[in-house]
Amino acid sequence: MQQPATNASAGKIALIVDDLFFAAKIRSAAEAAGRKTQRIVSLDQLGSELLSDPPSVIFADLHADRVDPVEAIKLLKSHDKLREIPVIGFFSHVQVDFKRRAEDAGCDYVIPRSLFSQIVGKLVNGDLTSLPDRLERSV
Numbered sequence: 412m413q414q415p416a417t418n419a420s421a422g423k424i425a426l427i428v429d430d431l432f433f434a435a436k437i438r439s440a441a442e443a444a445g446r447k448t449q450r451i452v453s454l455d456q457l458g459s460e461l462l463s464d465p466p467s468v469i470f471a472d473l474h475a476d477r478v479d480p481v482e483a484i485k486l487l488k489s490h491d492k493l494r495e496i497p498v499i500g501f502f503s504h505v506q507v508d509f510k511r512r513a514e515d516a517g518c519d520y521v522i523p524r525s526l527f528s529q530i531v532g533k534l535v536n537g538d539l540t541s542l543p544d545r546l547e548r549s550v
Contacts, residue, residue, distance in 0.1 A: 425469040440535045480500065504525065
């Protein structure tokens with residue numbers, strides 16, 4: 412699988428993650444890789460802060476309650492400055508509707524939580540080769 416060139420290995424990682432276990436796992440891996448994380452807690456923050464200081468990649472828990480991840484993805488993908496930032500969504504494999512909704516919103520990669528948990532160390536280092544092919548979008 413050939414992944415498109417991205418700048419996912421530099422800069423901060425934005426998190427749309429409520430689950431404390433996954434947030435801690437991501438932060439720990441990011442810290443070990445020398446990367447900073449920024450937790451997104453509102454759609455307003457998503458628009459304002461990410462525009463002024465865009466992350467290199469966004470991890471979105473598709474089960475998050477604080478920020479609707481589908482609305483966040485739609486907002487990101489509708490903005491010229493944020494559209495090209497890879498968004499990696501993860502979901503419980505038994506709730507396939509979450510996967511479909513995220514893909515429809517424009518999420519670049521949608522993977523089960525179990526896979527995300529296994530490869531988070533690679534992802535924070537910008538290695539997207541463990542992901543399925545990036546979904547193609549017409550702009």
